[in-house]
Amino acid sequence: MKKFINDAALVEEQMILGMVKAYPGHLRKLDCGNVVVRAEKKDGKVALISGGGSGHEPAHGGFVGTGMLDAAVAGAVFTSPTPDQIYEGIKAIATDAGVLMVVKNYTGDVMNFEMAAEMAQMEGITVDFVVTNDDVAVKDSLYTVGRRGVAGTVLVHKIAGALAEQGASLAEVKAVAEKVIAQVRTMGAAIEPCTVPAAGNPGFELAEDEMEVGIGIHGEPGTHREPLKTADEITDMLLEQILADIDYSGSEVAVMVNGAGATPLMELFIINNRIADVLKEKGITVYKTFVGEYMTSIEMQGFSISLLRLDDELKGLLDAPADTPAWK
Numbered sequence: 001m002k003k004f005i006n007d008a009a010l011v012e013e014q015m016i017l018g019m020v021k022a023y024p025g026h027l028r029k030l031d032c033g034n035v036v037v038r039a040e041k042k043d044g045k046v047a048l049i050s051g052g053g054s055g056h057e058p059a060h061g062g063f064v065g066t067g068m069l070d071a072a073v074a075g076a077v078f079t080s081p082t083p084d085q086i087y088e089g090i091k092a093i094a095t096d097a098g099v100l101m102v103v104k105n106y107t108g109d110v111m112n113f114e115m116a117a118e119m120a121q122m123e124g125i126t127v128d129f130v131v132t133n134d135d136v137a138v139k140d141s142l143y144t145v146g147r148r149g150v151a152g153t154v155l156v157h158k159i160a161g162a163l164a165e166q167g168a169s170l171a172e173v174k175a176v177a178e179k180v181i182a183q184v185r186t187m188g189a190a191i192e193p194c195t196v197p198a199a200g201n202p203g204f205e206l207a208e209d210e211m212e213v214g215i216g217i218h219g220e221p222g223t224h225r226e227p228l229k230t231a232d233e234i235t236d237m238l239l240e241q242i243l244a245d246i247d248y249s250g251s252e253v254a255v256m257v258n259g260a261g262a263t264p265l266m267e268l269f270i271i272n273n274r275i276a277d278v279l280k281e282k283g284i285t286v287y288k289t290f291v292g293e294y295m296t297s298i299e300m301q302g303f304s305i306s307l308l309r310l311d312d313e314l315k316g317l318l319d320a321p322a323d324t325p326a327w328k
Contacts, residue, residue: 027325
């Protein structure tokens with residue numbers, strides 16, 4: 001294993017410290033672990049908190065700032081943060097308007113965020129939550145009951161964060177988050193796995209002529225393995241699964257082509273070229289496209305496609321200003 005690290009046991013802490021030092025105008029680190037909050041707390045609005053294991057950068061700390069999250073909690077690589085960490089994050093950002101937790105559907109995340117919410121509620125803090133589950137590839141995996149929450153979660157952060165910034169109530173912010181969850185779907189593939197620093201070995205192995213279809217974001221294998229295909233063929237296969245899950249015909253959509261950490265932008269744009277052509281052929285209008293790294297898997301060489309069906313409300317919130325390290 002070759003990585004630019006100092007000590008596998010210090011990866012998460014040193015990463016968070018480096019992130020805060022890079023963006024002091026946006027982020028502040030709490031003393032209680034790897035929790036980042038807005039540099040300047042904004043009172044009077046619903047506060048949003050999200051998080052999960054490290055290794056998904058820029059998620060989740062990169063989305064803390066105006067118009068998105070108020071706090072992000074980072075556990076060890078691919079490991080849920082502890083309830084105590086999450087609880088400290090909630091306390092740091094809580095306002096009279098309440099706190100909304102955006103949780104990806106992984107058993108550890110759901111359990112620990114719920115425990116943290118109970119701790120906060122005992123302190124008189126109003127807390128509610130939503131669970132993202134946009135992955136169409138896998139249901140009831142080793143990590144989940146139901147579908148996994150993957151890159152589409154970032155669009156929940158953006159849209160719910162925009163409405164919260166405008167002063168909406170906790171019920172309204174939760175409702176729009178659930179609206180996004182109901183309308184967003186994601187699927188991915190990989191041609192090279194990633195290596196967790198503490199493990200020192202890849203999560204799985206692929207031959208030179210193989211690809212893994214339906215990958216998650218924790219270095220876990222997908223639904224199946226098959227011979228490597230062209231970018232267009234892989235894109236068609238993933239889109240077929242996504243479009244079979246929601247009828248997007250006649251709709252306007254946001255497209256997110258998300259790199260898994262080691263996929264060049266050159267390749268992501270080749271993939272988007274095909275996505276745009278296929279959606280046009282099917283009468284689906286692309287309103288906005290995002291291409292880049294939003295929710296990675298350390299250095300996995302892979303990508304995912306997310307489609308979000310839009311209406312006027314969601315378009316307005318997607319377009320609303322945001323100022324975070326990873327979303328401008």
